[in-house]
Amino acid sequence: MFRKDRKVSRRDFLRTAAGAGAAIVAPTIIPATALGLAGRAAPSERIVLGGIGVGNRGRGVLAGMLPEHDVQFVAIADVQRTRRQMVKDMVDKKYDNTDCVMYSSMFEVLGREDIDACLIATGDRWHTMAAITAAKAGKDMYCEKPCSMTIADAQALRDTMTRYGRVYQAGTQRRSVGNFAFAAQLAISGKLGKIHTVHANTLDPAATHDWLPAEPEPPKDECDWDMWLGPCPWRPYNSKYVSGGWRGHLDFHGGGILEWGSHTVDLCQWAAGADGTNAVEYDPNPMGLTCHYANGVKLVMRVDGWMGLGTCSVRYEGDEGWVEAGDSGQVRCHPASLLGERKLAAGAGTDAAGHGRNFFDCVKSRSLPNANHILAASSHITCHAAHVAWQLGRKLKWDPEKAEFIGDGEANRMRARAQREPWRY
Numbered sequence: 017m018f019r020k021d022r023k024v025s026r027r028d029f030l031r032t033a034a035g036a037g038a039a040i041v042a043p044t045i046i047p048a049t050a051l052g053l054a055g056r057a058a059p060s061e062r063i064v065l066g067g068i069g070v071g072n073r074g075r076g077v078l079a080g081m082l083p084e085h086d087v088q089f090v091a092i093a094d095v096q097r098t099r100r101q102m103v104k105d106m107v108d109k110k111y112d113n114t115d116c117v118m119y120s121s122m123f124e125v126l127g128r129e130d131i132d133a134c135l136i137a138t139g140d141r142w143h144t145m146a147a148i149t150a151a152k153a154g155k156d157m158y159c160e161k162p163c164s165m166t167i168a169d170a171q172a173l174r175d176t177m178t179r180y181g182r183v184y185q186a187g188t189q190r191r192s193v194g195n196f197a198f199a200a201q202l203a204i205s206g207k208l209g210k211i212h213t214v215h216a217n218t219l220d221p222a223a224t225h226d227w228l229p230a231e232p233e234p235p236k237d238e239c240d241w242d243m244w245l246g247p248c249p250w251r252p253y254n255s256k257y258v259s260g261g262w263r264g265h266l267d268f269h270g271g272g273i274l275e276w277g278s279h280t281v282d283l284c285q286w287a288a289g290a291d292g293t294n295a296v297e298y299d300p301n302p303m304g305l306t307c308h309y310a311n312g313v314k315l316v317m318r319v320d321g322w323m324g325l326g327t328c329s330v331r332y333e334g335d336e337g338w339v340e341a342g343d344s345g346q347v348r349c350h351p352a353s354l355l356g357e358r359k360l361a362a363g364a365g366t367d368a369a370g371h372g373r374n375f376f377d378c379v380k381s382r383s384l385p386n387a388n389h390i391l392a393a394s395s396h397i398t399c400h401a402a403h404v405a406w407q408l409g410r411k412l413k414w415d416p417e418k419a420e421f422i423g424d425g426e427a428n429r430m431r432a433r434a435q436r437e438p439w440r441y
Contacts, residue, residue: 070103076368092118104118167397188279190343200332202349207357216315234253246436304319325344326345371387
């Protein structure tokens, strides 16, 4: 947890310094930031943050975290030298020093007792394993989405965070973005009447099992290929993988439904009153998938037919009205008079600043954040189950309590993937 045992008040600090003054010949100049001045929290009040696998998206998230007055980013671990150097340069420029430490292994960050929490922004293949390892090391974490590659991953993540009492925030930041929160509130409050259908903007679920051709491996310090792979099956090195080309390859990726569904299905479960559970029926069709929850709400996963409000759109329909929102920050609804009730400011759907603030507040209070491990695991399981139904091309029924498909052994075998040694939960 946030190390309150290290807490020393400013008054106590100054009293101690005064008592030691007789032994000091020359005056000591204490930086304002060390005393909690100049808009910064005192060191004893700061959350010390480290990073694991921070690439393009991770740096965007980190850019929203660095201005927080009570957060100090101190170390980056990445298996790619260029990426860890970019993070160090970014952090050192922000703090106007050279203090950010670079590591090639996440275990060096997790082994530091001064670090309270971690930003995990690796590729999909590492999210669950890195988060579980961080939890066992006593760290809280903000982990980019998707949080899991399989149903079994999501279950293991949820159970580990509960067991170790860690604060986990999934990077499904739209839970903390104004227009999406407003749309969900309209649905939950009953102002659209009884919700009967929710729509999630997902991507084409197609992905490949093919490999890219082998290329010579770079020096380990430049890119530790074995660690890059982690729990995934061994595959020959190809430079396209490490520059972002791993997406669309099922060895390293959870499929197109999960790519955006980890956001949009999550928002739909919120609006449908289905947080913490999963859809119970999955029916693939040429347009996408139609799913049903035990409470009678229908979930439609589709690519096309949106109102042009931005990517990752969602739509909620009740028997008295509807609302649709997207990444542009816009909302449209019927009746239009409901827009007058909007109090939350507009923001881009990709902006993670408020989501990060919610995480840091919960690190201190030990409360559940907006996209905690329970909510993230449940919405991801719905996405994974939908992807299994799409791959098999048939309707599936799911038992949320037993966490298994009903009467379909082939589907149940697809709930997990083999993990490469030594990366096991």
